[in-house]
Amino acid sequence: MRRRLSAPERRETLIGAASELFAQRGYGRVSLDQIAERAGVTKVIVYRHFGSKKDLYLELLAVHRDQLLGTLAMGMAAEGPLADRVPSVADACFSYVENNPFAWKMLFQDVTGDPDIRAFHAGIRDAARSAIVGLLLAEPTLTLEPGMLEPVAELLRSAMTGLALWWLEHPDVLRATLVDAVLQTVWAGLVDANQR
Numbered sequence: 001m002r003r004r005l006s007a008p009e010r011r012e013t014l015i016g017a018a019s020e021l022f023a024q025r026g027y028g029r030v031s032l033d034q035i036a037e038r039a040g041v042t043k044v045i046v047y048r049h050f051g052s053k054k055d056l057y058l059e060l061l062a063v064h065r066d067q068l069l070g071t072l073a074m075g076m077a078a079e080g081p082l083a084d085r086v087p088s089v090a091d092a093c094f095s096y097v098e099n100n101p102f103a104w105k106m107l108f109q110d111v112t113g114d115p116d117i118r119a120f121h122a123g124i125r126d127a128a129r130s131a132i133v134g135l136l137l138a139e140p141t142l143t144l145e146p147g148m149l150e151p152v153a154e155l156l157r158s159a160m161t162g163l164a165l166w167w168l169e170h171p172d173v174l175r176a177t178l179v180d181a182v183l184q185t186v187w188a189g190l191v192d193a194n195q196r
Contacts, residue, residue: 010039022060023106061106072131087179097164104165160182
């Protein structure tokens with residue numbers, strides 16, 4: 001006889017099933033019936049935990065965003081110069097992608113026409129860019145003109161995001177190769193431009 005799941009365990013099961021389906025098929029092609037089936041529950045159970053598909057999706061985005069930001073914040077808060085932290089932060093980012101491919105796709109690939117979900121995605125991009133601006137400002141070895149901070153931060157954000165999405169389609173590439181690519185191109189270019 002199968003053990004009955006507690007409400008928090010059931011919720012986690014629903015979140016896992018929904019994450020996979022949304023990442024595989026996209027928001028528009030997933031129904032609550034499909035999520036219930038994947039989780040091995042009835043649609044009524046889904047509604048006990050989430051008011052609608054959109055509520056579930058927004059909660060998943062928030063969970064995944066918080067997990068990713070927590071992972072990156074630990075690496076960014078480490079002691080030492082930014083040049084020493086960049087490899088570990090890049091590795092932590094790609095490690096997150098490797099361990100949470102469904103979450104990464106939901107955060108950075110799936111787009112919908114829903115204005116609330118689009119706004120959530122824009123907020124994620126803005127938060128990431130702001131965090132990178134903060135890192136750049138805090139690094140004494142970098143002296144960027146104020147007008148360059150946001151464009152450089154967006155370049156770094158979009159490069160890392162795009163590389164991670166590419167990697168999901170090329171899983172045979174080693175994580176260390178991605179970290180090296182970031183260090184040898186984007187980071188090296190930033191440091192080189194700063195030394196001119």
